[in-house]
Amino acid sequence: MTNAPYGELERHFARLSQVWDVIAMLHWDMAAMMPQGGAEARGEQLATLKVLAHEILTAAAMADLLAAAEGQMVDLDDWQRANLREMRRIWTHATAVTPELVAALSKASAACEMQWRRAKDESDFAAVLGPAKAVLELVREAAQAKGEALGCAPYDALLDEHEPGARAAEIDPVFNDLAEFLPGFLGEVLDHQASLPAPVPLEGPFDEDAQRRLCVELMKVVGFDFDHGRLDISHHPFCGGVAEDVRITTRYTTDDFMPAVMGVLHETGHALYEQGLPKTWRHQPVGQARGMALHESQSLLVEMQACRSREFITFMAPLLRRAFGGGGEAWEAENLYRLYTRVEPGMIRVDADEVTYPCHVIMRYRLEQAIIAGDLAFEDLPGAWNDALEGFLGLRPANDGEGCLQDIHWYDGAWGYFPTYSLGAMAAAQLFDAARRADADTMARLGKGDFTTVIAWLRDNVHAQGSRPTTLELLLAATGKPLDPGLYRKHLRDRYLGS
């Protein structure tokens, strides 16, 4: 039996979870299905639901219920206590902002997202500047208010939305070290790569339907359950929907099937996390994914650690040949491995290789810090972006479509999100290292397309934990230490300077 105030909180949060699930489904539909003319109405629907959620969360009784439940913690078990801690955290975020701000931000983001799609296609930053500044203004207002409630800087408050407990003061040194390590390492990798015979390129075009069928086949190999999910198309690939009905999206181009295939495997990693969360706590805060850094660790573990390994690519090679009727040297496993681990500085984050990817993230992290702090005006973003990329990778975008318009995040209101990608990459290396230590046959199994032990290990050590431990506690329990960037560097050195 749960005590009365705690039990009542569970009922409120269960209802809240249902509303959030509906919001998730409508977001998927907006990206994958909705005609453009439906955008305004959808914006209103989402705004209404977000205000309803906000009202449930900030109802007058909530503060007293939280205080009363916290006064009776002795009656609660571990999961319930962690649930109560998460309820308090979510409530603090929510009560920091007014319902009017929540509604305005939702509507502005939906309007801006639609405008961004056109602006990106036409490389027209000016076309989205107005809507994007409107979103930014509201994001800064929310960050200010939440910073005050959480006792942290506005940008930290944005980080905390995506990765609870994350603070710039802790991320800065890690990213600064990485920013120092990467340029030299990249040079070594490019030299090493140049010393090997160049991989033979694959000749397209690659039929989009064949790509789709292959993606479905590979999703099943990794463990995606199509009775509880779908694969569709959207501009910006993502994993959406709800745990019982996960909606993955990707995009295809006939020039190259690699982005779609690896993108889908990446989203499958996210999907498995959602599908593996503790069912008992499905509609409670403690039953949700721990944070976006760990979420990204799951997608990167599947994509980067497992699926780009020589072992898995050797398993995948005949499937690729069959899918596209490929043959000859170009389609041999070793050549495919070299293509799939090719390092080549480029403009586009989502197409970036594993070595240059953190450069894309760190520059966005620094740019958004400057913008939120008011040190960089949003209208000056294109130039600042191009300078930053040139500084890191020696490349300058020819237009904003391949520059500051390439990612949906800022235009959709997701500020403070980018650093989770590289925090996730480091956590992925560390978790995969632990999984391999737990089962010495891990790599041999991946070579047969057998993900059972690695997924089982993740189920136990990550997925089924939900939000009961903090990210730090989870890493300690699963791997024996806090976040250790050294394992990430070791992974990069092994893969890119090894044989």
Add this chain to the structure above:
Amino acid sequence: MTNAPYGELERHFARLSQVWDVIAMLHWDMAAMMPQGGAEARGEQLATLKVLAHEILTAAAMADLLAAAEGQMVDLDDWQRANLREMRRIWTHATAVTPELVAALSKASAACEMQWRRAKDESDFAAVLGPAKAVLELVREAAQAKGEALGCAPYDALLDEHEPGARAAEIDPVFNDLAEFLPGFLGEVLDHQASLPAPVPLEGPFDEDAQRRLCVELMKVVGFDFDHGRLDISHHPFCGGVAEDVRITTRYTTDDFMPAVMGVLHETGHALYEQGLPKTWRHQPVGQARGMALHESQSLLVEMQACRSREFITFMAPLLRRAFGGGGEAWEAENLYRLYTRVEPGMIRVDADEVTYPCHVIMRYRLEQAIIAGDLAFEDLPGAWNDALEGFLGLRPANDGEGCLQDIHWYDGAWGYFPTYSLGAMAAAQLFDAARRADADTMARLGKGDFTTVIAWLRDNVHAQGSRPTTLELLLAATGKPLDPGLYRKHLRDRYLGS
């Protein structure tokens, strides 16, 4: 300026409308996109939203607000008064049932619908009997409660949900007359048809993609705006979504393209009604479609009155030939017209011709009256269904898949809905007659694929009226008289006993 209680009611109902819109989108997704494993979660989402809607509608303040606004009617204009009348009607329906019953009915319907899909495919009535009886029990409970609130019989209360003001006592004589007229008329039609040369059948198979492209082309001809809608596939074709984003579904079979083409044109009629509702009143009760009989009149006017006319089929013939590479006598307009107006008694309502269709409706109407009244047990439905069909059309289903499992309605909780199909058919004949009198060139225009004047007439006389007039008032204003089944019989005689 609106007075205070009325203005506050408008705000509550605007929010309610947004929640209903979200429910509509999730229903579309459930039928057209959702994997089967998502059903239980979707049922919970829908139940939560319906309870939220119910709470908005039945909030403690609502009764006082309605009474206060009704006491100040002198301050309201025509539209506002009609809006207030509709608010009262909706509120009466809602307050008659408990939130628990609303939630239970929503969950039971979602669960039953999924079960029904399998049961229908496998012709296994027993597999859906349990869930269907659970739905029925809850429907009867709701009908009882609403009947008491509205001062009418339980079955009338169900009718009133779909067609406000409709009562069995008024439908019975109309349907009884029709039931008397049809068997003899059907005999005449079959004799007349037999006296003409038999139409040449079209040779399949017909590519599904080609069918889809043709459907899209024809939807555009009629006036469907694809920037504000989509066409997808579902087991049971329907028109869903919201006014700004109408989601039409159909199903294809390679044996025959006619069901898909005419089904899509039918749903396009529904869609045009939604797209033409008064935008000023978009999220108020008075801005909604008048009722399901008038809604059906719009789909049948487009499908049966306009698109199955000799004139439109003559326009469509070359499009059909191009779509499927058809040629020769079978693909001549006159042969296609005879195929598209062929009368042939069959088992399936949605495939039925215009002459036998009312027989399907009337037998369902009588069966559901008997079931709701408790005179027929649901487990006895298969036999009663087969007897009824045999009585009307001389045919007996070989299994329940082509019998009492063919329609989604009862399994999805929609009792009291069937009669609106034939009420709609009669209204369609009457409205089309008036539209033709308003523009003598109507049929010549349809022969060129020009729907502009007929749609403009519908926009003014039906769509833009929303729910301001009652169905009777709308028919009087648009056609000069109340529902006149004589015009429907005249239409049938002209088309099926004419040249």
